[in-house]
Amino acid sequence: MPNEKDPKKIQEELAKKNIDQSEKKLTFDPTTGELIIKSATDTSQKPGEVVVDQIYKDGFFTLYL
Amino acid sequence: MSWSTEQQNRLNKEWEIVKQYFPGFEWKYYGTQLCLEGWMTTNQKTMYKLRLYVPIDMPNSVPEVVITYPYPITDNLGKALTDYNYSATMHLLSPKDGYPKICTYKSTHWNPNRTFYNVLIKVRIWLEALDGHKSSGHALDYYLKHQQ
Numbered sequence: 001m002p003n004e005k006d007p008k009k010i011q012e013e014l015a016k017k018n019i020d021q022s023e024k025k026l027t028f029d030p031t032t033g034e035l036i037i038k039s040a041t042d043t044s045q046k047p048g049e050v051v052v053d054q055i056y057k058d059g060f061f062t063l064y065l
Numbered sequence: 066m067s068w069s070t071e072q073q074n075r076l077n078k079e080w081e082i083v084k085q086y087f088p089g090f091e092w093k094y095y096g097t098q099l100c101l102e103g104w105m106t107t108n109q110k111t112m113y114k115l116r117l118y119v120p121i122d123m124p125n126s127v128p129e130v131v132i133t134y135p136y137p138i139t140d141n142l143g144k145a146l147t148d149y150n151y152s153a154t155m156h157l158l159s160p161k162d163g164y165p166k167i168c169t170y171k172s173t174h175w176n177p178n179r180t181f182y183n184v185l186i187k188v189r190i191w192l193e194a195l196d197g198h199k200s201s202g203h204a205l206d207y208y209l210k211h212q213q
Contacts, residue, residue: 007109011197014190014208028186030086033106035193048085055186059212060205061168062153 004037013037017056028052075124082182090185101181102133105189109196113138115188116164117181124177130188131164138165141199153211154204156191167191171212 004010004024016022027036029049036049068076083090083101090103093116101117114134120126132138137145140155146165149157156168169187170179194208201207 005108007107007193007196008200010108010193011200011208014194014197015203018206018208018210026190028086028189030088033189034108035190050086052186052190055183056190057210058170058174058187059210060156060187060191061158061171061174062156062206062211 005034010035010037014056017053025051026053026056072123076119079181082180083185086182087185105185105192107192107196111192111196113192115185117184118161124179125175127170127172127175128181128184129158129161130167130169130184131161132167133164136164141202152204154206155198156194156205156209174212 004013013022013024013026017026023040024037025040025042027038027045027049028034029036029046031046031048035052080092087103087105089105090101093100093102099119101119102115104112104114106112112134113132116131116133118129120128132146137147139145146155146157147160147163149155149165151157151159158166158168160166167188169184169191191205191209194205197203197208198205
């Protein structure tokens with residue numbers, strides 16, 4: 001499966017990850033600043049590229065008052 | 066502001082990591098407040114300027130992060146994000162210095178092992194979700210998990 005950098009695809013995948021319906025991995029390429037969606041089995045990685053799924057899955061603080 | 070030796074060592078380590086992953090960032094002082102400031106560009110090529118405030122008790126507190134550009138930054142309907150004040154669905158905290166503040170870590174989920182890099186990656190993902198919101202109208206929590 002090709003790497004996916006298309007913004008719409010990234011956004012769709014984030015929405016799927018939000019409801020635990022994605023098996024793809026989210027990576028960050030610091031040379032371009034882009035987020036990239038990859039197949040879970042894709043082991044290719046540009047120098048410096050990092051998987052950021054765990055940071056995503058950690059969640060975002062929500063303030064309820 | 067004078068940092069302890071431990072804090073200074075920690076700041077040096079933080080800097081080594083930040084400049085590797087976010088090379089556009091630099092240190093800035095606003096009065097005695099030390100900040101990291103820089104640009105992020107989303108996959109849609111939207112540019113945002115961020116400011117991370119270094120807590121005086123670092124690394125023991127969550128650094129606050131605001132968006133300083135575009136100003137004002139708005140939602141999909143043109144409402145300024147600062148007008149939300151705080152918002153659970155948009156993952157926003159009350160504004161700081163007139164800028165919208167991004168929800169990253171709950172204080173109970175913060176520990177000194179977390180780094181500015183962790184915070185900035187969350188910010189990067191948050192910005193991608195904001196672009197999604199502007200296209201779709203879905204609130205940011207459509208794209209971003211709530212921290213349990």
